[in-house]
Amino acid sequence: MxxxxxxxxxxxxxxxxxxxxxxxxxxxxxxxxxxxxxxxxxxILTGGKLAYDWLQEWHQRECLEPDTDLQSWAREQLENPTFSTHQDAKPAYQDAASHYSTIFERRFAGDYTSGYAALEDAMEDAxxxxxxxxxxxxxxxxxxxxxxxxxxxxxxxxxxxxxxxxxxxxxxxxxxxxxxxxxxxxxxxxxxxxxxxxxxxxxxxxxxxxxxxxxxxxxxxxxxxxxxxxxxxxxxxxxxxxxxxxxxxxxxxxxxxxxxxxxxxxxxxxxxxxxxxxxxxxxxxxxxx
Known part of the structure; x- marks a missing residue:
């Protein structure tokens, strides 16, 4: 470097x-x-992997255009034109890590208790x-x-x-x-x-x-x-x-x-x-x- x-x-x-x-x-x-x-x-899944899983659930629930792929939809929702879910040299979840809090907010909007339960489930057997x-x-x-x-x-x-x-x-x-x-x-x-x-x-x-x-x-x-x-x-x-x-x-x-x-x-x-x-x-x- x-x-x-x-x-x-x-x-x-x-x-x-x-x-x-x-x-x-x-x-x-x-x-x-x-x-x-x-x-x-x-x-325990890393924050990026958790965020990527939640992103997919959010997409499945709120994307009303069935032909819109996850990456295109996420770029619009996250207001990030370079967001990627399929990078050749990087894990698919890497960009999701930097948007963890936004994804959590949107995925569990109106029901943060469900989000806390999801975290408990993710850590239960650790x-x-x-x-x-x-x-x-x-x-x-x-x-x-x-x-x-x-x-x-x-x-x-x-x-x-x-x-x-x-x-x-x-x-x-x-x-x-x-x-x-x-x-x-x-x-x-x-x-x-x-x-x-x-x-x-x-x-x-x-x-x-x-x-x-x-x-x-x-x-x-x-x-x-x-x-x-x-x-x-x-x-x-x-x-x-x-x-x-x-x-x-x-x-x-x-x-x-x-x-x-x-x-x-x-x-x-x-x-x-x-x-x-x-x-x-x-x-x-x-x-x-």
């Missing part, structure tokens, strides 16, 4: 692991930022993968105790219940954000889009707006812990907006952003560069952990 003002450097996976080892030896703390990609190997098991041991046995997640699932808590000695503090609603403090004695899981059973945020306003109280808590957390991003694409406006607004130099060290298939979008790269960050291609969450 070309390195410039708005393009962070790219490191190797081995190089990142070596750096993490040194930071650990120096007593520096990491905060794991998890997105839907981290839960895929645990049996079990922590080996990556979450290793993460649980790290959270329990080291000074790296913080998880900030855009996910609704309970995989971190489930893994800690199996492998850890101490129960975590789960902050699953912005009303409790004040309890998400740095330097806690037990693992902390901050679920900024809420818990699965607490009206999780899926609509555009919810996904793009950071709940009141989270800004101050996250600011404090990232003063003490260096973010390590895993499985998060930066498609929301809440956490991504917070990271973008955070002053340069606020984060200790640099921001580490891992990706699996495609590099982050240009606006995300600019935010990473702002925080002296690096991007790292990994083979997957489980493999990296």
């Amino acid at each position: 070309t390195n410039g003002e708005h393009s962070p450097k790219e490191w190797s996976e081995k190089g990142l692991l070596a750096e993490i080892r040194k930071l650990h030896q120096q007593g520096r703390s990491l905060a794991f930022i998890l997105g839907a990609g981290a839960s895929a190997s645990s049996g 079990a922590p993968s080996v990556g979450y098991s290793i993460l649980a041991k790290i959270l329990d046995e080291t000074h790296h105790r913080v998880v900030v997640s855009t996910n609704f699932d309970n995989l971190v808590a489930d893994a800690l219940a199996i492998h850890a000695r101490r129960q975590p503090l789960i902050v699953g609603h912005e009303a409790l954000a004040g309890f998400a403090r740095p330097q806690l004695r037990r693992p902390l899981v901050a679920k900024i889009h809420r818990d699965l059973h607490l009206a999780p945020k899926n609509d555009r306003e919810g996904v793009n707006t950071l709940g009141q109280g989270w800004g101050n808590s996250l600011s404090q957390l990232f003063q003490y812990s260096t973010p390590l991003v895993l499985g998060y694409g930066g498609n929301d406006g809440s956490l991504m907006g917070f990271l973008n607004d955070l002053p340069a130099g606020h984060i200790p060290g640099r921001l580490f952003w891992c990706y699996r298939d495609e590099p982050p979008a240009q606006n995300v790269l600019a935010t990473i560069a702002k925080h002296s960050g690096v991007i790292v291609k990994i083979s997957g969450f489980d493999e990296f952990m």
